[in-house]
Amino acid sequence: MRIAEVFERLDRPCDKIEHYFDLYDQWFHKFVGQGPKILEVGVQFGGSAKLWRDYFGPGTLVTGVDVNPQCEPCDYLELIVMDQGSEESWNNLRDRFGVSYFDIVIEDGSHENRDQIVTLNESFAMLKDGGIYFCEDVHTSYYNGVRVEGGGLESKDSFVEYAKKLADVVNERHTKFALGVGPTPAGPHVSQDLLDRFGHVRGVHFYDSVVVLEKDSPPIFRRVNSDKQRQPPVGTKGNPSPQDFVLKT
Numbered sequence: 001m002r003i004a005e006v007f008e009r010l011d012r013p014c015d016k017i018e019h020y021f022d023l024y025d026q027w028f029h030k031f032v033g034q035g036p037k038i039l040e041v042g043v044q045f046g047g048s049a050k051l052w053r054d055y056f057g058p059g060t061l062v063t064g065v066d067v068n069p070q071c072e073p074c075d076y077l078e079l080i081v082m083d084q085g086s087e088e089s090w091n092n093l094r095d096r097f098g099v100s101y102f103d104i105v106i107e108d109g110s111h112e113n114r115d116q117i118v119t120l121n122e123s124f125a126m127l128k129d130g131g132i133y134f135c136e137d138v139h140t141s142y143y144n145g146v147r148v149e150g151g152g153l154e155s156k157d158s159f160v161e162y163a164k165k166l167a168d169v170v171n172e173r174h175t176k177f178a179l180g181v182g183p184t185p186a187g188p189h190v191s192q193d194l195l196d197r198f199g200h201v202r203g204v205h206f207y208d209s210v211v212v213l214e215k216d217s218p219p220i221f222r223r224v225n226s227d228k229q230r231q232p233p234v235g236t237k238g239n240p241s242p243q244d245f246v247l248k249t
Protein backbone atom coordinates (compact mmCIF):
# COMPACT_ATOMS: atom_id res chain seq x y z
CA MET A 1 0.00 0.00 0.00
CA ARG A 2 1.25 3.51 -0.76
CA ILE A 3 2.10 5.58 2.28
CA ALA A 4 -0.42 8.30 1.32
CA GLU A 5 -3.17 5.70 1.74
CA VAL A 6 -1.78 4.67 5.14
CA PHE A 7 -1.76 8.35 6.12
CA GLU A 8 -5.46 8.71 5.17
CA ARG A 9 -6.31 5.98 7.71
CA LEU A 10 -4.05 7.25 10.47
CA ASP A 11 -5.63 7.49 13.93
CA ARG A 12 -3.16 10.03 15.38
CA PRO A 13 -2.46 13.64 14.37
CA CYS A 14 0.41 13.96 11.90
CA ASP A 15 1.27 17.01 9.82
CA LYS A 16 3.27 16.46 6.61
CA ILE A 17 3.94 18.20 3.29
CA GLU A 18 2.05 16.27 0.63
CA HIS A 19 4.87 15.65 -1.84
CA TYR A 20 6.91 13.87 0.90
CA PHE A 21 4.68 10.82 0.44
CA ASP A 22 6.13 10.00 -2.99
CA LEU A 23 9.64 10.36 -1.55
CA TYR A 24 8.83 8.04 1.36
CA ASP A 25 7.54 5.44 -1.11
CA GLN A 26 10.61 5.85 -3.30
CA TRP A 27 13.21 5.61 -0.53
CA PHE A 28 11.54 3.50 2.15
CA HIS A 29 9.70 0.88 0.09
CA LYS A 30 12.54 -1.65 0.31
CA PHE A 31 12.04 -1.82 4.11
CA VAL A 32 8.31 -2.70 3.99
CA GLY A 33 7.79 -6.03 5.77
CA GLN A 34 11.42 -6.04 6.98
CA GLY A 35 10.78 -4.79 10.54
CA PRO A 36 13.16 -1.82 10.17
CA LYS A 37 14.79 -0.04 13.10
CA ILE A 38 14.04 3.66 12.75
CA LEU A 39 15.52 6.65 14.55
CA GLU A 40 13.03 9.49 14.39
CA VAL A 41 14.02 12.96 15.58
CA GLY A 42 10.87 14.94 16.40
CA VAL A 43 8.06 12.68 17.57
CA GLN A 44 5.48 15.16 18.84
CA PHE A 45 2.14 13.32 19.26
CA GLY A 46 3.47 10.07 17.79
CA GLY A 47 1.53 10.47 14.53
CA SER A 48 4.45 9.80 12.22
CA ALA A 49 5.76 6.96 14.43
CA LYS A 50 2.36 5.30 13.97
CA LEU A 51 2.52 6.03 10.24
CA TRP A 52 5.86 4.19 10.03
CA ARG A 53 4.52 1.27 12.06
CA ASP A 54 1.43 0.95 9.85
CA TYR A 55 3.44 1.32 6.64
CA PHE A 56 6.38 -0.99 7.41
CA GLY A 57 4.37 -3.54 9.37
CA PRO A 58 5.02 -5.82 12.37
CA GLY A 59 8.51 -5.74 13.86
CA THR A 60 9.01 -2.05 13.11
CA LEU A 61 10.79 -0.32 16.00
CA VAL A 62 10.90 3.45 16.30
CA THR A 63 13.42 5.08 18.63
CA GLY A 64 12.02 8.57 18.98
CA VAL A 65 14.05 11.56 20.10
CA ASP A 66 12.21 14.66 21.28
CA VAL A 67 12.98 17.50 23.65
CA ASN A 68 9.32 17.45 24.74
CA PRO A 69 7.66 14.18 25.76
CA GLN A 70 4.21 14.79 24.21
CA CYS A 71 3.11 11.21 23.63
CA GLU A 72 3.20 7.87 25.44
CA PRO A 73 5.70 5.21 24.41
CA CYS A 74 4.17 1.93 23.22
CA ASP A 75 5.22 -1.47 21.88
CA TYR A 76 6.72 -0.04 18.65
CA LEU A 77 7.89 3.33 20.05
CA GLU A 78 10.57 4.12 22.60
CA LEU A 79 10.88 7.77 23.55
CA ILE A 80 14.21 9.38 24.42
CA VAL A 81 13.93 12.88 25.80
CA MET A 82 16.90 14.91 24.63
CA ASP A 83 17.88 18.04 22.75
CA GLN A 84 18.98 17.12 19.23
CA GLY A 85 21.46 20.00 19.36
CA SER A 86 23.39 18.45 22.26
CA GLU A 87 26.50 16.58 21.13
CA GLU A 88 26.83 15.06 24.59
CA SER A 89 23.36 13.50 24.31
CA TRP A 90 24.27 12.03 20.94
CA ASN A 91 27.42 10.54 22.49
CA ASN A 92 25.23 8.82 25.05
CA LEU A 93 22.92 7.52 22.34
CA ARG A 94 25.84 6.14 20.35
CA ASP A 95 27.19 4.47 23.50
CA ARG A 96 23.85 2.75 23.84
CA PHE A 97 23.12 1.71 20.24
CA GLY A 98 26.62 1.52 18.79
CA VAL A 99 27.38 2.11 15.14
CA SER A 100 25.43 0.63 12.20
CA TYR A 101 22.24 -0.03 14.17
CA PHE A 102 19.38 1.82 12.42
CA ASP A 103 17.99 1.22 8.94
CA ILE A 104 16.44 4.67 8.63
CA VAL A 105 16.96 8.06 10.27
CA ILE A 106 14.09 10.54 9.84
CA GLU A 107 14.86 14.09 10.94
CA ASP A 108 11.73 16.14 11.67
CA GLY A 109 12.78 18.00 14.80
CA SER A 110 13.42 21.68 15.42
CA HIS A 111 14.32 22.49 11.76
CA GLU A 112 17.01 24.82 13.10
CA ASN A 113 20.01 24.71 10.76
CA ARG A 114 22.54 24.09 13.51
CA ASP A 115 20.41 21.28 14.97
CA GLN A 116 20.02 19.66 11.55
CA ILE A 117 23.80 19.72 11.03
CA VAL A 118 24.59 18.40 14.53
CA THR A 119 22.00 15.65 14.13
CA LEU A 120 23.43 14.54 10.79
CA ASN A 121 27.01 14.65 12.08
CA GLU A 122 26.22 12.75 15.25
CA SER A 123 23.68 10.18 14.07
CA PHE A 124 25.07 9.12 10.69
CA ALA A 125 27.44 6.57 12.24
CA MET A 126 24.44 4.80 13.79
CA LEU A 127 22.93 4.19 10.34
CA LYS A 128 23.71 0.85 8.68
CA ASP A 129 25.20 0.52 5.23
CA GLY A 130 22.16 0.24 2.97
CA GLY A 131 20.34 2.68 5.23
CA ILE A 132 18.58 5.95 4.39
CA TYR A 133 18.92 9.34 6.11
CA PHE A 134 15.85 11.50 5.40
CA CYS A 135 15.93 15.13 6.55
CA GLU A 136 12.62 16.99 6.30
CA ASP A 137 11.71 20.65 6.03
CA VAL A 138 15.08 21.88 4.89
CA HIS A 139 13.34 24.95 3.40
CA THR A 140 14.51 26.54 6.64
CA SER A 141 17.95 26.64 4.97
CA TYR A 142 16.55 29.56 2.97
CA TYR A 143 14.82 31.50 5.76
CA ASN A 144 16.91 34.60 6.05
CA GLY A 145 16.48 36.32 9.41
CA VAL A 146 13.10 34.76 10.14
CA ARG A 147 11.94 31.86 12.30
CA VAL A 148 15.29 30.00 12.47
CA GLU A 149 18.97 30.92 12.66
CA GLY A 150 21.58 30.29 9.99
CA GLY A 151 19.38 30.29 6.88
CA GLY A 152 19.59 32.34 3.68
CA LEU A 153 20.66 31.52 0.12
CA GLU A 154 24.17 30.03 0.22
CA SER A 155 24.48 30.85 3.91
CA LYS A 156 27.56 29.03 5.22
CA ASP A 157 25.54 28.01 8.28
CA SER A 158 22.61 26.40 6.46
CA PHE A 159 21.94 22.69 6.40
CA VAL A 160 21.58 22.58 2.61
CA GLU A 161 24.94 24.29 2.17
CA TYR A 162 26.48 21.71 4.52
CA ALA A 163 24.83 18.84 2.61
CA LYS A 164 26.22 20.21 -0.67
CA LYS A 165 29.73 19.48 0.63
CA LEU A 166 28.84 15.81 0.63
CA ALA A 167 28.73 15.86 -3.17
CA ASP A 168 32.50 16.37 -2.95
CA VAL A 169 32.80 13.46 -0.51
CA VAL A 170 30.98 11.20 -2.99
CA ASN A 171 33.50 12.20 -5.68
CA GLU A 172 36.49 12.55 -3.39
CA ARG A 173 38.82 10.12 -5.23
CA HIS A 174 38.52 12.20 -8.41
CA THR A 175 40.19 15.09 -6.62
CA LYS A 176 43.32 12.90 -6.63
CA PHE A 177 43.21 11.17 -9.99
CA ALA A 178 42.05 12.22 -13.46
CA LEU A 179 41.13 9.58 -16.03
CA GLY A 180 43.69 9.57 -18.82
CA VAL A 181 46.02 11.82 -16.85
CA GLY A 182 46.78 9.91 -13.67
CA PRO A 183 47.51 11.11 -10.13
CA THR A 184 46.77 14.81 -9.55
CA PRO A 185 47.95 15.24 -5.97
CA ALA A 186 48.27 19.04 -5.88
CA GLY A 187 44.59 19.96 -5.77
CA PRO A 188 42.53 20.66 -2.67
CA HIS A 189 41.19 17.54 -1.01
CA VAL A 190 38.09 16.86 1.03
CA SER A 191 38.77 17.30 4.74
CA GLN A 192 39.59 14.19 6.74
CA ASP A 193 36.86 15.09 9.20
CA LEU A 194 34.19 14.93 6.47
CA LEU A 195 35.67 11.70 5.11
CA ASP A 196 35.69 10.09 8.55
CA ARG A 197 32.05 10.93 9.13
CA PHE A 198 30.65 10.54 5.63
CA GLY A 199 32.99 8.22 3.72
CA HIS A 200 30.00 5.92 3.33
CA VAL A 201 27.66 8.46 1.74
CA ARG A 202 26.77 6.69 -1.51
CA GLY A 203 24.46 9.40 -2.80
CA VAL A 204 23.09 12.83 -1.88
CA HIS A 205 19.66 13.76 -3.21
CA PHE A 206 18.11 17.22 -3.04
CA TYR A 207 14.36 17.74 -3.31
CA ASP A 208 12.03 20.58 -2.47
CA SER A 209 12.41 20.76 1.35
CA VAL A 210 14.02 17.33 1.70
CA VAL A 211 17.58 15.98 1.60
CA VAL A 212 18.06 12.21 1.34
CA LEU A 213 21.41 10.49 1.92
CA GLU A 214 22.06 6.90 0.94
CA LYS A 215 24.61 5.17 3.12
CA ASP A 216 26.88 2.49 1.69
CA SER A 217 30.53 1.83 0.96
CA PRO A 218 31.81 3.64 -2.14
CA PRO A 219 31.37 1.66 -5.38
CA ILE A 220 34.41 0.11 -7.01
CA PHE A 221 35.36 2.52 -9.80
CA ARG A 222 35.93 0.23 -12.75
CA ARG A 223 35.91 1.21 -16.39
CA VAL A 224 34.30 -1.34 -18.71
CA ASN A 225 34.01 -1.43 -22.49
CA SER A 226 31.70 -3.73 -24.44
CA ASP A 227 34.61 -4.20 -26.86
CA LYS A 228 37.18 -5.99 -24.70
CA GLN A 229 39.98 -5.00 -27.13
CA ARG A 230 39.38 -1.37 -26.20
CA GLN A 231 39.24 -1.88 -22.45
CA PRO A 232 42.23 -0.14 -20.82
CA PRO A 233 44.08 -2.51 -18.48
CA VAL A 234 43.46 -2.00 -14.77
CA GLY A 235 46.21 0.08 -13.17
CA THR A 236 46.72 2.39 -16.16
CA LYS A 237 45.88 6.09 -16.37
CA GLY A 238 42.69 5.25 -18.23
CA ASN A 239 41.52 2.62 -15.76
CA PRO A 240 42.86 3.14 -12.24
CA SER A 241 43.05 0.43 -9.64
CA PRO A 242 41.74 1.30 -6.15
CA GLN A 243 45.34 1.91 -4.94
CA ASP A 244 45.89 4.55 -7.64
CA PHE A 245 43.40 6.75 -5.82
CA VAL A 246 45.47 6.70 -2.63
CA LEU A 247 47.69 9.75 -2.38
CA LYS A 248 51.33 8.87 -1.80
CA THR A 249 52.87 11.25 0.71
Ligand SMILES: C[S@@+](CC[C@H](N)C(=O)[O-])C[C@H]1O[C@@H](n2cnc3c(N)ncnc32)[C@H](O)[C@@H]1O
Nearest residue numbers: 042043044047048066067068083084108109110
Ligand atom coordinates in the same frame (compact mmCIF):
# COMPACT_ATOMS: atom_id res chain seq x y z
C1 LIG B 1 7.19 18.88 13.47
S1 LIG B 1 7.13 18.17 15.06
C2 LIG B 1 7.35 16.44 14.71
C3 LIG B 1 6.14 15.85 14.06
C4 LIG B 1 6.17 14.35 13.93
N1 LIG B 1 7.38 13.86 13.29
C5 LIG B 1 4.98 13.95 13.09
O1 LIG B 1 5.11 14.00 11.84
O2 LIG B 1 3.98 13.57 13.65
C6 LIG B 1 8.67 18.66 15.70
C7 LIG B 1 9.05 18.05 17.03
O3 LIG B 1 10.41 18.37 17.26
C8 LIG B 1 10.56 18.58 18.65
N2 LIG B 1 11.75 19.40 18.86
C9 LIG B 1 11.87 20.76 18.74
N3 LIG B 1 13.11 21.16 19.07
C10 LIG B 1 13.80 20.02 19.39
C11 LIG B 1 15.13 19.78 19.83
N4 LIG B 1 16.01 20.78 19.97
N5 LIG B 1 15.49 18.51 20.09
C12 LIG B 1 14.62 17.49 19.93
N6 LIG B 1 13.34 17.67 19.53
C13 LIG B 1 12.93 18.91 19.26
C14 LIG B 1 9.27 19.25 19.09
O4 LIG B 1 9.06 19.05 20.48
C15 LIG B 1 8.24 18.57 18.22
O5 LIG B 1 7.65 17.50 18.89
